[in-house]
Amino acid sequence: MNTILLGAQWGDEGKGKVVDHLSAEADLVVRFQGGNNAGHSLWVNGKKTVLHLIPSGILHPHTTCLIGEGVVLDPNVFIEEITQLQAANVFTKAHERIKVAERTHLILPFHKALDVARESGAKGTKAHIGTTGRGIGPAYETKALRRGLRVVDLFQPESQFLEKLESLMNEYRAKFNPLEYSDLQSQTMKDVLYWRKVLEPMMVDSTTFLAKHFADNKRFLFEGAQGVMLDMDHGTYPYVTSSSTTSPAAGIGAAYPKLTRSCRVLGIAKAYITRVGTGPVPTEMLGKFVPGEVEVAENIRKLGQEFGATTGRPRRIGWQDLVALKYAVDVAGIDALAIMKGDILAGMPDFKVCVEYRKPNGEKWNQFPARVEDLSEVVPVYESVPGWKVANSSDTNYRSYLEKIEKFVGVPVKFVGYGPERQQMEVR
Ligand code: GDP
Numbered sequence: 001m002n003t004i005l006l007g008a009q010w011g012d013e014g015k016g017k018v019v020d021h022l023s024a025e026a027d028l029v030v031r032f033q034g035g036n037n038a039g040h041s042l043w044v045n046g047k048k049t050v051l052h053l054i055p056s057g058i059l060h061p062h063t064t065c066l067i068g069e070g071v072v073l074d075p076n077v078f079i080e081e082i083t084q085l086q087a088a089n090v091f092t093k094a095h096e097r098i099k100v101a102e103r104t105h106l107i108l109p110f111h112k113a114l115d116v117a118r119e120s121g122a123k124g125t126k127a128h129i130g131t132t133g134r135g136i137g138p139a140y141e142t143k144a145l146r147r148g149l150r151v152v153d154l155f156q157p158e159s160q161f162l163e164k165l166e167s168l169m170n171e172y173r174a175k176f177n178p179l180e181y182s183d184l185q186s187q188t189m190k191d192v193l194y195w196r197k198v199l200e201p202m203m204v205d206s207t208t209f210l211a212k213h214f215a216d217n218k219r220f221l222f223e224g225a226q227g228v229m230l231d232m233d234h235g236t237y238p239y240v241t242s243s244s245t246t247s248p249a250a251g252i253g254a255a256y257p258k259l260t261r262s263c264r265v266l267g268i269a270k271a272y273i274t275r276v277g278t279g280p281v282p283t284e285m286l287g288k289f290v291p292g293e294v295e296v297a298e299n300i301r302k303l304g305q306e307f308g309a310t311t312g313r314p315r316r317i318g319w320q321d322l323v324a325l326k327y328a329v330d331v332a333g334i335d336a337l338a339i340m341k342g343d344i345l346a347g348m349p350d351f352k353v354c355v356e357y358r359k360p361n362g363e364k365w366n367q368f369p370a371r372v373e374d375l376s377e378v379v380p381v382y383e384s385v386p387g388w389k390v391a392n393s394s395d396t397n398y399r400s401y402l403e404k405i406e407k408f409v410g411v412p413v414k415f416v417g418y419g420p421e422r423q424q425m426e427v428r
């Protein structure tokens, strides 16, 4: 069955591992949103690969990987990733394995500079999002502004590309000093021909490409990046990323909706919560609600290696949050879940699960709060679940934890990750 795979929390749920696992039975693996803010880690036979842009199905030699037009693509990062995969003998000719939609917007050096400048200007204020600094927000912003440059634009005469670049950068002239501005422009122009050369054999019209493979009964796997709680519309706005991370985004960001509307949607969640960047996490272990929880968080961070795959930042740690997970399942159209990293919690005497949000005055929240100010004041109501020895269905306590999740959110847990390696996955 064709699958759309999404993060069901705040990112880093283990999507890369599940994509790698499911790619054994997929012909095409497709990215449809986000950019190199993503960091998807895969472990195969003790070897770690981290991918930011190229779909995580690439390690299976039979797959073709497509970067859809909903992605924002930094050509330098893309080329670097190709070079790394070539050095690791994953493929020799990139264009035989990777295709790029011609309408995909480019992340240019000035997008990155703008992202970094905005974030450093906002440090210590509520406007600081803690972005990955990869130019993601500015690239989606210029796309919506209708000034963005796309992969297909690289194939125009250089003078026309420059004209578009000037029109785009001119919108932001006041943000840079003149020297920096001209440097960012020349950094871009010096690479245009090189980017063109690399991208030319990979460029496709994604609709024609997907329609053909759909007609040929090929098997598809759509790989989401980030997570539902970072969705631009439905996440914890404004502490979100700048793309749509729910299942309908797959039909827009890799444009053949006839295919995506018949997919099953698989949400990936950890047995606990993590988040990088700023913004509220109601169940964060900060020592506010549960004695000793800061030490628990430190332990989980250490055991689970909870440091950002893109920026290396320590991830914030929280108890499982079923209120947020149920919201994610509903808002993103998730049909089934994969629960990852229960092995990191194995041996704990018990574990807390949030089953209700209360307001500071004790009143119950009947919905997931839309305002971050409300979310940051949430008082979580916890239930304890007894600890487990091993994180798979053979352990009665782990099985009852999984059943509790299923009952609360209303969808089955189909996959259980119990280690980082490709084969450390139970299919239920
Ligand atoms: P993604 O962004 O959703 O692909 O997740 P990341 O790769 O950023 O972070 C997940 C981390 O957990 C990676 O280091 C994975 O290798 C690791 N991982 C994934 N699933 C499991 C699991 O079930 N158990 C353990 N111990 N590690 C896992």
Ligand code: IMO
Pocket (backbone or CB within 6 Å): 007, 010, 011, 012, 013, 037, 038, 039, 040, 129, 130, 131, 132, 133, 134, 135, 136, 137, 224, 225, 226, 227, 230, 239, 240, 241, 242, 276, 277, 278, 309
């Ligand atoms: P994967 O695919 C975790 C977070 C950033 C920041 C916010 C906005 O590995 O799960 P951006 O650079 O997108 O403008 O940053 O979103 N963020 C992620 N957090 N995993 C990710 O990707 C993320 N991509 C973005 O930390 O809070």
Ligand code: MG
Pocket (backbone or CB within 6 Å): 011, 012, 013, 038, 039, 040, 041, 309
């Ligand atoms: Mg990640």
